[in-house]
Amino acid sequence: MKANFDLNKFDSILDVGCGTGALCQVLSERGITVAGVDSSDKMLAIAKKKNKNHPVKFYTNNAVEGLPFKNSSFDISIASYVAHGLQKKERELLYAEMKRISDQFVIIYDYNENRSVLTDLVERAEGGDYFAFIRNVNDELRDFFEVVEVINVGKKGAWYLCKVIK
DSSP states (O other), rough: OOTTOOGGGGGEEEEEOOOHHHHHHHHHTTTTTTEESSSSSHHHHHHHHHHTTSSOOOEEEEEGGGGOTTTTTEEEEEESSSSGGHHHHHHHHHHHHHHEEEEEEEEOOOOOOOOOHHHHHHHHTOSSSHHHHHHHHHHHHHTSEEEEEEEOSSSSEEEEEEEOOO
16 A cells, blocks of 8 residues: 555554554554554453554544544544444444544545455345445545545455545
């Protein structure tokens, strides 16, 4: 991704839905100030253990309910494979909250239209709004951001890179 968008050029990043903190660790190792937020205490316990030698701060919080940060607190906020599991209204709350706390960019890292049959089956069984997300992600994001660039970062995944203009 560095050729398309270099995260190392930024000072602070919030990982929304950080899970076990893997991305937080990688970003911290690159000298970026990182915070992670997740609604699962169990996931955060793993994240804290994995990052015990890194200056990453973790918060128990659900971004849909609001994040405990001031406006423009981070250069970038990123949510990896979070949006597709939410219903439309929840995604809208996520996008708005990430935009509020981000100064420059919001990155939604999630599926693109090139998904596998297995993914379709699993997502249908989970009962989320995955299929609507895939069909409507560009339109949804453009309701919140004037500039949205889609960068396919793998066969089945994309960065939906959203420029924050305030």
